[in-house]
Amino acid sequence: xxxxxxxxxxxxxSILKSGKSGAPDGLWVKCPGCAETLYNKELLRxxxxxxxxxxxxxxxxxxxxxxxxxxDSFEACDTSLHSEDPLSFKDKKRYKDRLKDAGKKAGREEAxxxxxxxxxxxxxxxxxxxxxxxxxxxxxxxxxxIVRAMERALERHCPYLLVTASGGARMQEGVLSLxxxxxxxxAANRLHKAKLPFVCLLTDPTMGGVSASVAWLGDVxxxxxxxxxxxxxxxxxxxxxGETLPEGFQRSKFLLEKGLIDDVIDRRELRTYLxxxxxxxxxxxxxxxx
Amino acid sequence: xxxxxxEFERPIAELTAKIDELSQMGSDSSxxxxxxxxxxxxxxxxxxxxxxxxxxxxxxSQLARHPDRPYFLDYVPLIFDDFQELHGDRxxxxxxxxxxxxxxxxxxxxxxxxxxxxxxxxxxxxxNFGMPRxxxxxxxxxxxxxxERFEMPVLTFIDTAGAWPGIDAExxxxxxxxxxxxxxxxxxxxxxxxxxxxxxxSGGALAIGVGDRMYMQxxxxxxxxxxEGCAAILWRDRKYAEQAAEALKPSANDLLSLKLIDGxxxxxxxxxxxxxxxxxxxxxxxxxxxxxxxxxLPQAKLLEQRHKRLRQMGVYGES
Numbered sequence: 001x002x003x004x005x006x007x008x009x010x011x012x013x014s015i016l017k018s019g020k021s022g023a024p025d026g027l028w029v030k031c032p033g034c035a036e037t038l039y040n041k042e043l044l045r046x047x048x049x050x051x052x053x054x055x056x057x058x059x060x061x062x063x064x065x066x067x068x069x070x071x072d073s074f075e076a077c078d079t080s081l082h083s084e085d086p087l088s089f090k091d092k093k094r095y096k097d098r099l100k101d102a103g104k105k106a107g108r109e110e111a112x113x114x115x116x117x118x119x120x121x122x123x124x125x126x127x128x129x130x131x132x133x134x135x136x137x138x139x140x141x142x143x144x145x146i147v148r149a150m151e152r153a154l155e156r157h158c159p160y161l162l163v164t165a166s167g168g169a170r171m172q173e174g175v176l177s178l179x180x181x182x183x184x185x186x187a188a189n190r191l192h193k194a195k196l197p198f199v200c201l202l203t204d205p206t207m208g209g210v211s212a213s214v215a216w217l218g219d220v221x222x223x224x225x226x227x228x229x230x231x232x233x234x235x236x237x238x239x240x241x242g243e244t245l246p247e248g249f250q251r252s253k254f255l256l257e258k259g260l261i262d263d264v265i266d267r268r269e270l271r272t273y274l275x276x277x278x279x280x281x282x283x284x285x286x287x288x289x290x
Numbered sequence: 291x292x293x294x295x296x297e298f299e300r301p302i303a304e305l306t307a308k309i310d311e312l313s314q315m316g317s318d319s320s321x322x323x324x325x326x327x328x329x330x331x332x333x334x335x336x337x338x339x340x341x342x343x344x345x346x347x348x349x350x351s352q353l354a355r356h357p358d359r360p361y362f363l364d365y366v367p368l369i370f371d372d373f374q375e376l377h378g379d380r381x382x383x384x385x386x387x388x389x390x391x392x393x394x395x396x397x398x399x400x401x402x403x404x405x406x407x408x409x410x411x412x413x414x415x416x417x418n419f420g421m422p423r424x425x426x427x428x429x430x431x432x433x434x435x436x437x438e439r440f441e442m443p444v445l446t447f448i449d450t451a452g453a454w455p456g457i458d459a460e461x462x463x464x465x466x467x468x469x470x471x472x473x474x475x476x477x478x479x480x481x482x483x484x485x486x487x488x489x490x491x492s493g494g495a496l497a498i499g500v501g502d503r504m505y506m507q508x509x510x511x512x513x514x515x516x517x518e519g520c521a522a523i524l525w526r527d528r529k530y531a532e533q534a535a536e537a538l539k540p541s542a543n544d545l546l547s548l549k550l551i552d553g554x555x556x557x558x559x560x561x562x563x564x565x566x567x568x569x570x571x572x573x574x575x576x577x578x579x580x581x582x583x584x585x586x587l588p589q590a591k592l593l594e595q596r597h598k599r600l601r602q603m604g605v606y607g608e609s
Binding site: 082083170178185190209214236240 | 453455456457459460461462463464465466468469470472473474476477490492493496497499500512513514515519520523524525533534537538539540544545550596597600601603604605606607608609
C-alpha cells in the first residue's frame with residue numbers, strides 16, 4: 001500500500017470520530033477520515049471505502065454479505081432466534097426496550113447474521129456482526145448463532161468465516177454473556193479438530209469479550225485498515241495507566257507490527273484475497289490415507 | 291487478627307469493639323464482666339448470622355473483595371500437600387498474578403492454578419493486584435497441557451478483578467491469550483474443577499474457568515463486568531455501582547438459579563475471612579467428592595459432558 005494512504009488511514013484522531021456505521025441514509029455523506037463530501041452511491045460502489053483517503057467506513061452485515069459472496073449464491077440462516085431478558089435487566093432503560101430500539105434501528109436479525117454462500121466458488125458458512133444492533137454486543141443469541149454457523153461448517157465440511165464488529169459482551173445478560181465466550185471457543189475447538197479452515201476478519205471495532213474469544217481463534221486472522229481491535233478499551237487503559245497511549249495503539253497496523261494478526265487487507269481486495277486463501281487451505285496435497 | 295469491617299457490618303463492628311473493651315477491662319476480672327462479655331459475644335454471633343443471611347448482591351460484591359478474604363495461597367497449605375510452584379510461560383515472563391503448580395490432594399496428584407492478589411502493598415504490586423497479563427494466561431496454559439500429559443486433574447481457583455488493562459498487555463495479545471485458554475480448556479483431556487473464591491471478574495476469570503464442574507463459595511461473585519465498570523458505561527457514572535451490582539446478578543445464588551454453576555460451597559458464619567481453616571475444610575469436602583465422581587468417568591464421556599455443558603449455555607427464544 002502507498003505510504004500516503006497508510007498515513008491517512010492510520011491517522012487515529014480522524015478515525016476515532018467515525019461513530020457512524022452502515023450505509024448512510026442521505027445522498028451525500030462526509031468521510032470521517034478526510035472530511036470530504038462523498039456521493040453515497042459512489043461510496044457504496046466502492047464498498048464503503050472513501051475513494052479519496054481510503055478510510056474504511058463501517059458497513060452493515062447485509063451489505064458485507066453482498067460484497068463478499070458470489071452473486072445470488074448466499075442465503076441467510078438461523079433467522080428465527082431472538083433475545084430474552086433472563087435477568088430482567090434495567091439500567092437507565094429496560095433491556096427489553098433496548099432490544100426493541102435495536103430492532104427498529106438495525107433489523108430484527110440481532111447482532112450477528114449467519115449466511116451460507118459461495119466465495120469464489122468455495123462454499124462457506126459465515127457469521128457477520130451487525131454493529132448497529134446494540135454495538136454488536138455478544139449475548140445468548142449471538143453466541144448461539146455463532147455456534148450454529150460453526151456447526152453448519154462441520155456438517156457441510158466447509159470453511160467458516162467470521163467477520164467481527166463488536167464492543168464486547170452484552171452487559172444486559174450478565175454472566176450469561178460471559179459464558180458465550182466459553183461456548184463459542186469450545187465450538188471453535190471442534191472446527192480445529194475437524195481441520196476445517198476458520199478465517200477471522202476483524203473490523204472496526206472488535207473489543208472485549210468478542211476479541212478475547214472467537215475473534216482470535218481463526219487459523220488466519222485478518223483485519224481491515226484502521227480498525228480498533230483490543231481487549232480493554234483505550235479509555236479504560238488510559239485511566240488505568242495514566243499515560244498517553246502510543247500513536248496508532250490498538251489499530252490494525254499496530255497489531256500487525258506486534259505479530260498478533262496475519263495481515264491487514266483493504267476491503268476492495270478482500271474478496272480476491274479470501275478466494276485465494278480458501279483455495280490454498282482446501283487444496284490438501286498431502287492428505288494421507290488412513 | 292483484627293478484621294476490616296464493611297459499611298453494612300457496622301453494627302457488628304460496634305458490638306465487637308464493646309466486647310473488646312469490656313474484656314480488656316475485666317482481665318483482672320469480676321464475674322459480672324465475664325458474664326456480660328459472654329452475653330454480648332452470643333449477641334454478636336447472632337447478629338453476624340442475621341446480617342449475613344440477607345446480604346444483597348452489592349454487599350456480596352464487597353465481601354468478594356474484602357481485604358481480609360483468604361486468597362488462593364492461604365488455602366493451598368490447608369487443603370493440599372507438597373505443593374510445588376512452577377513458574378513462567380517459557381516465552382516472555384513470570385506473571386505472579388497467577389500461581390500454578392503440582393500438589394497432592396488426598397493421595398491424588400493434581401495441578402493447581404489460581405489467581406493471587408497479594409496481601410500487603412509490596413506483594414500487591416508484585417502480583418499486580420491479581421490482574422494477569424498475557425504471560426500469566428500462557429503460563430496457566432502450559433500447566434494445563436502438562437497436567438494433560440501426566441494425566442492429572444486440574445483444579446482452578448478464581449479470584450481476580452479482571453485481566454490487566456494495560457498497554458503492555460494489549461501489545462502482547464491479551465485477547466489471544468484468553469481466547470486460547472478458553473478453547474484449550476474446552477478440550478483438555480483431564481477433569482477440570484473450577485472454584486470461585488473471591489471475585490470472578492470477566493474474561494480474566496473465565497480464562498482459567500472453563501471446566502467440568504464450577505463451584506462458587508457462598509460470598510463470591512462472577513460477572514461479565516465489575517459493578518463500577520457497568521455503572522460507568524450504562525449509567526455513565528461510577529456512583530451507580532450498587533444499582534449495577536443488583537442488575538448484573540453476580541452472586542453465587544444468582545448463578546445457581548441461572549444453572550451456570552453446580553453448587554455453592556458454604557462459608558463459615560460471617561464469611562471465609564472469619565475462619566480460614568473452616569472455609570478450607572468446607573471447600574476441600576466439595577472438591578474431594580466432585581473429583582472422586584469425575585475420576586470415574588471415561589475420557590470420552592468426560593469430554594462429551596463438558597461439550598454439552600458448554601453448548602447449552604445461554605437463554606434465548608426461537609420462533
